[in-house]
Amino acid sequence: xxxxxxxxxxxxxxxxxxxxxxxxxxxxxxxxxxxxxxxxxxxxxxxxxxxxxxxxxxxxxxxxxxxxxxxxxxxxxxxxxxxxxxxxxxxxxxxxxxxxxxxxxxxxxxxxxxxxxxxxxxxxxxxxxxxxxxxxxxxxxxxxxxxxxxxxxxxxxxxxxxxxxxxxxxxxxxxxxxxxxxxxxxxxxxxxxxxxxxxxxxxxxxxxxxxxxxxxxxxxxxxxxxxxxxxxxxxxxxxxxxxxxxxxxxxxxxxxxxxxxxxxxxxxxxxxxxxxxxxxxxxxxxxxxxxxxxxxxxxxxxxxxxxxxxxxxxxxxxxxxxxxxxxxxxxxx
DNA sequence: AACAGTCACAACCGCTCCAAA
DNA sequence: CTTTGGAGCGGTTGTGACTGT
Numbered sequence: 333x334x335x336x337x338x339x340x341x342x343x344x345x346x347x348x349x350x351x352x353x354x355x356x357x358x359x360x361x362x363x364x365x366x367x368x369x370x371x372x373x374x375x376x377x378x379x380x381x382x383x384x385x386x387x388x389x390x391x392x393x394x395x396x397x398x399x400x401x402x403x404x405x406x407x408x409x410x411x412x413x414x415x416x417x418x419x420x421x422x423x424x425x426x427x428x429x430x431x432x433x434x435x436x437x438x439x440x441x442x443x444x445x446x447x448x449x450x451x452x453x454x455x456x457x458x459x460x461x462x463x464x465x466x467x468x469x470x471x472x473x474x475x476x477x478x479x480x481x482x483x484x485x486x487x488x489x490x491x492x493x494x495x496x497x498x499x500x501x502x503x504x505x506x507x508x509x510x511x512x513x514x515x516x517x518x519x520x521x522x523x524x525x526x527x528x529x530x531x532x533x534x535x536x537x538x539x540x541x542x543x544x545x546x547x548x549x550x551x552x553x554x555x556x557x558x559x560x561x562x563x564x565x566x567x568x569x570x571x572x573x574x575x576x577x578x579x580x581x582x583x584x585x586x587x588x589x590x591x592x593x594x595x596x597x598x599x600x601x602x603x604x605x606x607x608x609x610x611x612x613x614x615x616x617x618x619x620x621x622x623x624x625x626x627x628x629x630x631x632x633x634x635x636x637x638x639x640x641x642x643x644x645x646x647x648x649x650x651x652x653x654x655x656x657x658x659x660x661x662x663x664x665x
Numbered sequence: 666a667a668c669a670g671t672c673a674c675a676a677c678c679g680c681t682c683c684a685a686a
Numbered sequence: 687c688t689t690t691g692g693a694g695c696g697g698t699t700g701t702g703a704c705t706g707t
Contacts, residue, residue, distance in 0.1 A: 369692065421695060441673055
């Protein structure tokens with residue numbers, strides 16, 4: 333059975349031989365690829381155009397960097413994936429010389445397992461509860477199906493014990509959600525724990541994810557929360573099974589909604605607009621990451637630089653369907 | 666040595682998007 | 687407006703190498 337794209341022709345499939353590679357390289361370097369569908373004919377290959385394109389892009393291009401991923405590249409993949417989700421082509425753009433296929437394979441074979449071993453859901457980058465974690469660890473590489481990720485996408489509710497030890501004595505609580513992409517972001521809830529809370533013990537729930545940062549936290553409960561830039565490790569580092577309560581029935585967190593996710597009931601014209609806005613965002617995002625020297629901003633401990641998310645949040649202002657800005661992610665209590 | 670299980674990676678499949686006819 | 691074909695993308699599968707028993 334031939335490919336759908338070239339069903340009439342008898343095409344070879346499977347691994348490419350060195351001779352075939354030579355033919356393709358010779359043809360593309362001298363004539364360019366032009367229309368991929370005509371490449372096999374002109375290059376004398378019994379392959380379909382799609383196969384030629386894939387072989388060139390993923391393997392034969394001279395600018396490709398071969399070899400294993402560096403720890404810096406791995407960190408970039410993790411952090412950009414946290415923002416963009418499984419958009420391998422976009423992620424690969426942040427890694428010169430790497431292809432989307434390469435990034436995808438590396439993710440599925442290495443990074444995913446590493447995150448799961450750390451108790452993190454590879455889709456959401458949120459913590460997995462212990463009983464789910466053991467189940468997830470038994471899963472094979474195919475566990476990234478939508479149904480599975482749906483199950484694991486519980487949003488964490490975490491307690492902050494002895495909050496006064498984490499904060500200074502300022503009277504203003506600064507708190508915001510670094511969640512620039514989700515369009516229907518909701519404010520976090522901060523409430524005393526139901527069972528005999530102590531003065532310094534509160535539940536802090538980020539309804540969208542655990543991208544929660546806290547600085548200058550003061551005295552509850554009358555104060556205004558207003559967190560802008562923060563050391564993410566402060567709260568993030570306190571998350572573990574002992575202080576993490578899992579919200580039952582929470583809606584799954586969308587790590588990186590696409591244009592369709594943003595559209596809701598919008599008209600087709602608006603969908604096009606959202607798509608254009610998304611493209612614009614991605615363009616800005618590319619530049620932003622280059623400008624910020626993203627590799628330098630992520631350390632080896634996998635803690636996330638929230639200033640980057642803040643930066644994205646800024647970029648999103650004017651791009652979000654309802655014109656969200658950073659200010660919209662700050663709430664008073 | 667033989668076999669089974671695991672892993673990494675190349676390649677394919679099916680889908681969407683878009684432009685041209 | 688509809689159809690068609692090319693390009694691109696993400697998910698999945700196939701396969702060879704490696705490792706443990």
